[in-house]
Structures are given as structure tokens and as C-alpha cells.
Amino acid sequence: MTSNPLTLTITARQDAPGDIMCLTLADPDGAPLPPVTAGAHIDIAIGDQWRQYSLAGDPADRSQWTLGILKDPESRGGSTALHAGARPGQTVTVTGPRNHFALVEADRSCLFGGGIGITPMLAMAHELAARGAAFDLHYCTRSAGRTAFLDLLGAAPFAGHTRLHHDDDATKLTLAALPAPAPGTHIYICGPEGFMDWLIAAAEAMGHAPDHIHREYFSAEVDVTGETFEVEARETGITVTVGAEESIVTALARAGISVDVKCEEGICGTCLTDVLEGLPDHRDHFLTDEEKEDNSEMCLCCSRAKSAKLVLDI
Structure with missing residues (x-):
């Protein structure tokens, strides 16, 4: 980087x-x-x-x-x-x-892009085609008239791997497009939050391993509100109270502690910080479920605490 x-x-x-x-x-x-x-x-x-x-x-x-x-x-x-x-x-x-959404080695890769979520999938299709890998690219839009990148898709070296799906006609994506679970099969999903949640839930219900379902959110609804709690910044020795209507980032800023933040929606990982003590209430879409269970890191722009106090490595 x-x-x-x-x-x-x-x-x-x-x-x-x-x-x-x-x-x-x-x-x-x-x-x-x-x-x-x-x-x-x-x-x-x-x-x-x-x-x-x-x-x-x-x-x-x-x-x-x-x-x-x-x-x-x-x-x-x-x-x-x-x-x-x-x-x-x-x-x-x-x-x-x-890159928090990189390809992994797989026997087969299935790419699902909804709307603007097609953008990382185009790069993935280029890379997979160059490798000679087995893959499918599913591009979902509301209608044929609202489908971008058609000229690029038609001329791309992966054109034969691409399937177009439009919500208003017979090509609409169904869950039948999801591959059967297999040790060497990986799924990549990007698009609107509802589209992603639908596919992720279906893939998990089919039996796909959680670490074989890769996702990237472009935007997400986040609720930063909740009960008040304390945050100690270990390096500075400063402790602040995070109010019911504010984020950890805002509370730290009041005490003069600046945290680098970009997306403010828990999707980019810029504000990812080590947790030394306490139990986070993870509300981001950046960490995997396994990483959230580990509770060693958290995104400060949107997540809160389940414990009365968090101690952070800042």
C-alpha cells in the first residue's frame, strides 16, 4: 500500500x-x-x-x-x-x-456484483482470467437500461464467464445461481446491503463455510447509539465517557485524542484499533465474524461496548 x-x-x-x-x-x-x-x-x-x-x-x-x-x-x-x-x-x-477484499486460491470462484458493487468484481474477473482460473461473474442490475460497463464486459477476456441479471425480466437473479458448497469453492459478494445480506444468508444456509463467503460493503446503515460507557486510551492515560448519542471517535476528540476516520460507517477499517480490555459491541461490516468473536480489535467510528469500560491501545 x-x-x-x-x-x-x-x-x-x-x-x-x-x-x-x-x-x-x-x-x-x-x-x-x-x-x-x-x-x-x-x-x-x-x-x-x-x-x-x-x-x-x-x-x-x-x-x-x-x-x-x-x-x-x-x-x-x-x-x-x-x-x-x-x-x-x-x-x-x-x-x-x-485491499481488504482480495482473492484467495480456490478451485472455483463465484463473483456476485449488485449495481455499483460490480466494480471490484471486474478487477477480480481480469485477474482470474489471467490465471486461467475457473470462475463465474454474476452482474445484477434493476434493468437492462440501467446497466453500466456493457462495452467493457463485451470486450473483456472474461466475457464468456459473465451472466447478466435484471430485476425486471426473466434473467433476474435467483438463489439457484449460488454454487453447491465444496472445499475449494469461494464466493465474493458486493453491492447494496440488502442484496448482500440476502446472498450471504442463503450461502450460509446452504452450508458454505463462513470463511469462504467474502464480502465488501460500499455503504451501510449504522446505529452508534446505546448506553453510556467509559473508554481509556492507554497510551495517553486519558479516560472519557462515551455518551448515548455519540461515537467513540467523537468522545475521544473532545479530550483531544484524534482518530483517523474515513468512511464513518464501519466498512473501510481505517479506525481499526486494538482492544486491551473490555468487551466491544461490534457494529461494523469490516471485521469478519471470527475476528469479532476474538474481540481483540474494533472499529471506533461506529462500534460501542458491552462492558462498562474499554481500554484501547491508543
């Missing part, structure tokens, strides 16, 4: 169906971009906000990065600002890439 910010140039913009904007980014001097693996994302500075977007292009192509960005009227303003202002020739500040 590149920790220092990069300044990249927008070399192309294409407005696609479904309120999706495809941006191409490149180094202004033509230098190779940092290496990436399929499933990676970058953080883009939008004013004083940072927002995460998956890389959708061929991971082997270091000359450019491709993003698909949904104009979401319910977002906190990042995507709408980019749709309104992003133009070829402009520069953007990015950090990354980071």
Missing part, C-alpha cells in the same frame, strides 16, 4: 447508465502507478472528506486506474460532488491502494 498521498490526473470521464460515472486516473507524468491486486480500493479526497472507491480495471495495467462511481442521492455528498465537478484534466488526491 502507498501511505503517502498521490496526485493523479483525470484522463477520461464517461457517464454510464444507472447514474454511474467511470473515471480514469493516471500519473500526470506518465509514471507507472503503484501495483494493485483485484479487490483493492483507493481513498479520494473530496473537500475535507475521504471516500473509498474500488478499482475496476485490469490489475496488471499500471498505466491507469479505473473507477466506477454511483451518484447516490442518499450519500453524504462525496459521490454527488464528484459527479458535479470531475472533469478530464483535473487532478485528485488519493491514498492507497488498500
Whole structure:
């Protein structure tokens, strides 16, 4: 991962169906971009906000990065600002890439992308095709008229692996598309929260091992409210009370302790912190179920405490 910010140039913009904007980014001097693996994302500075977007292009192509960005009227303003202002020739500040959604070695990989959730799946399909691996790509949209990336899909080396599903016709995705459980089969899911929860629950009910069901949330509804509790920042020796209507991050900020936060929805892992004592109330979508059971780390932007006090390694 590149920790220092990069300044990249927008070399192309294409407005696609479904309120999706495809941006191409490149180094202004033509230098190779940092290496990436399929499933990676970058953080883009939008004013004083940072927002995460998956890389959708061929991971082997270091000359450019491709993003698909949904104009979401319910977002906190990042995507709408980019749709309104992003133009070829402009520069953007990015950090990354980071990858919490990487492919694992498998006999068969099944990729499910709902709407804008197709973006990391496109990179995965490129990588799997280059390996000569066995895989299927299922791309689900509301209708054929709201389906982006069709030109890319038609010309891609993985075109024969792709299945399109539209909610308003006979191609609508059904649970029959899920593969039978097998030791070497892995499933990857990305898209709207309801779409993901539906597929994850079905795959688990079929008998797929939890660690064979990989997921990445682009956004999620989080409830940070609850009973008050104390948080001790061990390194500073400061203890704060987290109120019923505030996050741990907000409470720490009142005491002068800054925590790096980007998504504020428990999906990016930027605020992941070691827990030294106490029992977290995990409300994020970043940690796996096994990691949550371990209780050694937690996301401070949205999670709370089940115990009266937490001691954090900050």
C-alpha cells in the first residue's frame, strides 16, 4: 500500500447508465502507478472528506486506474460532488491502494456484483482470467437500461464467464445461481446491503463455510447509539465517557485524542484499533465474524461496548 498521498490526473470521464460515472486516473507524468491486486480500493479526497472507491480495471495495467462511481442521492455528498465537478484534466488526491477484499486460491470462484458493487468484481474477473482460473461473474442490475460497463464486459477476456441479471425480466437473479458448497469453492459478494445480506444468508444456509463467503460493503446503515460507557486510551492515560448519542471517535476528540476516520460507517477499517480490555459491541461490516468473536480489535467510528469500560491501545 502507498501511505503517502498521490496526485493523479483525470484522463477520461464517461457517464454510464444507472447514474454511474467511470473515471480514469493516471500519473500526470506518465509514471507507472503503484501495483494493485483485484479487490483493492483507493481513498479520494473530496473537500475535507475521504471516500473509498474500488478499482475496476485490469490489475496488471499500471498505466491507469479505473473507477466506477454511483451518484447516490442518499450519500453524504462525496459521490454527488464528484459527479458535479470531475472533469478530464483535473487532478485528485488519493491514498492507497488498500485491499481488504482480495482473492484467495480456490478451485472455483463465484463473483456476485449488485449495481455499483460490480466494480471490484471486474478487477477480480481480469485477474482470474489471467490465471486461467475457473470462475463465474454474476452482474445484477434493476434493468437492462440501467446497466453500466456493457462495452467493457463485451470486450473483456472474461466475457464468456459473465451472466447478466435484471430485476425486471426473466434473467433476474435467483438463489439457484449460488454454487453447491465444496472445499475449494469461494464466493465474493458486493453491492447494496440488502442484496448482500440476502446472498450471504442463503450461502450460509446452504452450508458454505463462513470463511469462504467474502464480502465488501460500499455503504451501510449504522446505529452508534446505546448506553453510556467509559473508554481509556492507554497510551495517553486519558479516560472519557462515551455518551448515548455519540461515537467513540467523537468522545475521544473532545479530550483531544484524534482518530483517523474515513468512511464513518464501519466498512473501510481505517479506525481499526486494538482492544486491551473490555468487551466491544461490534457494529461494523469490516471485521469478519471470527475476528469479532476474538474481540481483540474494533472499529471506533461506529462500534460501542458491552462492558462498562474499554481500554484501547491508543
